[in-house]
Amino acid sequence: MPELPEVETVRRTLNQLVIGKTVDRVSVHLKRIIQKPDDTEAFALLLEGETLQMVERRGKFLRFMFDHYTMVSHLRMEGRYGVYKDDEPMEPHTHVVFHFTDGTELRYKDVRQFGTMHIFPKDQDLTEKPLAKLGLEPLDEAFTFEAFREKLGSKTTKIKPLLLNQEYIVGIGNIYVDESLFLAGIHPEREANTLTKPELVKLYEAIVATLNEAVAAGGSSVKSYVNGQGEIGMFQHQLRVYGRKGEACPTCGHEIEKTVVGGRGTHFCPKCQPMKRKKRSKAVKA
Template structure:
């Protein structure tokens, strides 16, 4: 599933490719992708004549800001966008096509068919599902150490599922949580309320550093992810922990291990990320 760096890369690409374009018509061939309204003809009618003013992001959701509406799109497992000239053959699994007045087309392709689209009156999307309960944006200037720590540090829950919970922190998926915890030296099964002040500071810095680094190189192409121009991300070549079971840790040389935490495959170094069972009394 595309995580924050991948969705942010798609957002930046689409901003360059479709901002300022006017929608002439829309074709939907897989109705279940359209969640709001639940009528594909109404969906197409609402978008006809609208201009894409900008492309924004909230967590792992894209927000296409139009004249009167906001189109919220979730890529889920393998959804992808691409811009094509009119008349170019349409690939299999292309389920939604936005025809622009300049002769180009924005096509949504989804092999797994799990993606969703919602239309809201402008700016109302942030007040309703699926966006209303989303948590802190880790690349926002308001994502300070104090805010981050206060959100999580009293919880008797393992730190990894807390970081994966979109109601607390948005955009972090399995890859970037494993990388952040390793960089901070925190075991994925540590309970949040056992972390010291110094560990919270390291983890906050690790989350921001990891995500910024991934965005800078277009995210990670572990399976099929590409941006709106068909380009793969490169961060998978910089991964120090995720997907490296049995390889040598680049800090201590010990073997990287894999376990399951909260139902997710989890990579960690048993030497650099030691579990601490006792509660730490913070000063």
Template sequence: MPELPEVETIRRTLNQLVVGKQIEQVSVHLPRIIQLPEEIEEFRLLLEGQRFHTVERRGKFLRFLLDDFTLVSHLRMEGRYGLYDKLDPLERHTHVVFHFTDGSELRYKDVRQFGTMHLFPKGRELEEKPLKKLGLEPLDEDFSLEAFKAKVAKRTTKIKPLLLNQEYIVGIGNIYVDESLFLAGIHPEREANTLSAKELAELHQAIVSTLQDAVAAGGSSIKSYVNGQGEIGLFQHQLKTYGRKGEPCSVCGHAIEKTVLGGRGTHFCPNCQPLKRKRVRKA
């Protein structure tokens, strides 16, 4: 699944590709992708004549801001966008096509068919599902250490599942939680309320720096991820733990281990990230 760095990279690419383009018509080949409105014909008619102004991101969701509406898109497992000429053959698994007045087309492909689109009157999208209950944006200025502590410091939940919960912090995802915890030297099974003030500060910084580095590298192409121009990400070459089970830790040489935590494959170095269970007092 594309995580925050991948979705942010796609957002930036789409801003180069579609801003200023006007929709002539929309073709929907897989109706279940469209979650709102319920009628596909209404979705198509509302978008006719609308122009793309910018593409923004909220967590792992893309927000296409049009004249009068906001299109909220979640890529889920393998959704992807690409800009094509109208004469280009329609590839398999192309489910939604935005036909532009200049003869180009924005096509949404999704092999797994799990992606979703919601169309809202502009401004309403943040007040309704699926964006309404999303938590802190880890790359925003509002993601301060104090805001981070307020979200996680008193929770008895294990730290990794907590960081994956989109109602607390959005967009980090499995890859970047593993990498952030390694950078901070924190075992993924530590309960959040056992982390000291120093550890919380280190984890906060690790999350920010890991995501910033991943965005700079264009994200991670672990499976099928490419951006809107078909380019892969490069951050997978910088991964310290994720996907490296049995390989030596780059810091201490100990073998990276893998377990399953909250149903997610979890990679860590048991030497650099010792499991401590004693509750410590916060400063």
């Protein structure tokens, strides 16, 4: 599933390719993709004549900002956008096509068919589902250590599933949680309220550093991810533990292990990320 770095890369690519284009018409070939309005003809009519002003991101969601409407799109497992000339052959699994007045098209392909699209009146999308309850943006200026500690520090939940919960912090995803916990030296099964303030600082810094590195590398193409120009990400070549079960830890040489935490496959180094159980830190509680 595309996570924050991949979605951010798609956003940046689309802003280079489609900003300023005006929609002539929209073709919907798979109704289930369209969630709001639930009528595909109404969906298409809302965007006819609309000019795309900007593509923004909220967590793992893309926000297509038109003149009067915002389209919220989630790629789910394997959704992808691509820009084509209108005379180029239509590839299999192309479910929604935005035909622009300049003869180009923005095509949405989705082999798994799990992606979604919602249309809202401009600026209304942030206060309604699916965006209303999303948590902190880890690459936003508002993502300070104090905000991070306030969200997570007193929770009794294991730290990995807590970091994956989109109501606390958005967009990190399985790959980047494993990488961040490794960088911070924290076992994925530690309860959040057992982390000391220095450990929380390390984790906060690791999350920001990992995500920035991944965005700079264009995301991770572990499975089928490509950006809007069909290019793969390169961060998978920098992964330290994720997907490396049985390999030597790049820090200590110990064998990387894989377990299941919160229902998700989890990679970690048992030597660099020892399991510690501590009483709740007064510094964190305060």
